[in-house]
Amino acid sequence: MSDRSAILDIIKKEASFNLISHMLPDGDSIGSLLGMGKSLMLAGKNVKMYTPGHIPRKYSFLEGAELVNNEIIIEDQEITTIVLDSSDPDRLGIFKDAVMKSKTIINIDHHVTNQLFGTLNHVDSNASATGEIVYGILEDMDLEINEGIAEALYVAITTDTGSFKYDNTTPLTHQVVAELLRFGLSPGNLSQKIFDERPxxxxxxxxxxxxxxxxxxxxxxxxxxxxxxxxxxxxxxxxxxxxxxxxxxxxxxxxxxxxxxxxxxxxxxxxxxxxxxxxxxxxxxxxxxxxxxxxxxxxxxxxxxxxxxxxxxxxxxxxxxxx
Ligand SMILES: [Mn+2]
CATH class of the missing domain: 3.10.310.30 (Diaminopimelate Epimerase; Chain A, domain 1)
Structure with missing residues (x-):
């Protein structure tokens, strides 16, 4: 299900966005939120990022993690809300009602079970991660990607593919990751932090x-x-x-x-x-x-x-x- 071109138009046109990803946040939830949020900020947009819950310690090093709110309720229903990596509104926890009242809800996800709850939906179940879809959107819109954004999207994709071990890993996944690595990321360092090191x-x-x-x-x-x-x-x-x-x-x-x-x-x-x-x-x-x-x-x-x-x-x- 894809309202992709309508979504791209809105992202280009609107000045303010609320971005939110799902509860019990995983790497894709946080990585796609930060990747998209930071890039829209660099484009001069007014962006607020939300997650219902706490960012797990292993992802807190990501650039912009300190900007993610987990308490303030979205008030202005006129502002477009972009929901990332969330198959249904229940996954938004305490934010569900506020999000569903938004005039425009853009739903970007890769879960095959997505309930298409957005006013506009971009759901691609062939994508390994929501981070992979976000990368495609930033690329198509010529939005800026820097090292911090690349790192967030890389974390999104490596966690949802279990370091490229799961069957959702495709040629496109590797192509996207190849582009992200050009920003000078350190895969060894990142995988030590995210997968190997435990308390x-x-x-x-x-x-x-x-x-x-x-x-x-x-x-x-x-x-x-x-x-x-x-x-x-x-x-x-x-x-x-x-x-x-x-x-x-x-x-x-x-x-x-x-x-x-x-x-x-x-x-x-x-x-x-x-x-x-x-x-x-x-x-x-x-x-x-x-x-x-x-x-x-x-x-x-x-x-x-x-x-x-x-x-x-x-x-x-x-x-x-x-x-
Ligand atoms: Mn995901």
């Missing part, structure tokens, strides 16, 4: 998770378990659970990786990772959701009964794959 608390949590490892079904299913108490004692934030669950999938021979995070005596959060199985279906059966290879759910009940229910569904799904 000690993460490794303490990982040690606990690995020591809980169990294997089922001839090593096709791996399970790790973390309690809230252990998570808190390690000092790790809940974001860091995200990094742990990936380890469950990466064991050779594993088709389905499961992480149980026991939040309380009566609540368990579960993460699923897979190589071939569609774990969004599994999560859906348990009132959760997500993507084909990464999904999750939250269940009420004590750990043993939750685990029995989840493992029952997991075995069924694996047997269907093997049938």
């Amino acid at each position: 000690l608390s993460f490794y303490i949590l990982l040690r606990e998770a690995l020591s809980s490892l169990e294997m089922y079904e001839d090593h096709a299913i791996s399970v790790m378990t973390i309690s809230k108490d252990i998570r808190e004692r390690s000092g790790a934030s809940t974001d860091e659970l995200e990094g742990i669950v990936n380890y469950t999938r990466n064991i050779e021979g594993v088709e389905l990786g499961i992480l149980f995070y026991v939040e309380s005596e009566n609540e368990v959060k579960i993460g699923f990772r897979s190589k071939r199985l569609d774990v969004s279906v599994l999560a859906g059966k348990l009132n959760g959701g997500g993507h084909a290879k990464a999904a999750g759910c939250r269940m009420q009940g004590d750990f043993e009964s939750v685990k029995a229910r989840v493992m029952g569904e997991a075995f069924k799904m694996l047997h269907e794959l093997q049938a």
Whole structure:
């Protein structure tokens, strides 16, 4: 769905914009916000940038990160709002109502599930990242890109492609990144900051998770378990659970990786990772959701009964794959 030329006209014509990206901001959310925001500022536009929530520490070095607001509510409904990387208005959290009241909403995204909630929509599900789409817009409009902007867009694309490891990486992705690298970026330095370096608390949590490892079904299913108490004692934030669950999938021979995070005596959060199985279906059966290879759910009940229910569904799904 693309109202691209109408969008380009508005960006050229209007003097003021509110830019906003989705909650629980990831690299693409922040990178496309800053890349577009800073470039429009250099073009003399009056730009305000918003994100519902805090910018994760690993992205706070990006130029302009200090300009992003997470509190002030958008007041002037006449100002065009550009929403980046957000598949639906609910992803805008506390900003949702204010954004949806804007007279003109430009929706720029690459999620296949985008609800086309904008007054104008530029949604390209073939793009690896919203940052890749933003680059195309800046290029077509001859808007300025400097080192800081290139770095933000590079971060957007590397994070959404998992360092060019995911299947959404295309020839165009590499062409865009080739252009961005001309601005003197340091890929080694950036990947160390964004992907490799983690706080000690993460490794303490990982040690606990690995020591809980169990294997089922001839090593096709791996399970790790973390309690809230252990998570808190390690000092790790809940974001860091995200990094742990990936380890469950990466064991050779594993088709389905499961992480149980026991939040309380009566609540368990579960993460699923897979190589071939569609774990969004599994999560859906348990009132959760997500993507084909990464999904999750939250269940009420004590750990043993939750685990029995989840493992029952997991075995069924694996047997269907093997049938
Ligand atoms: Mn994205």
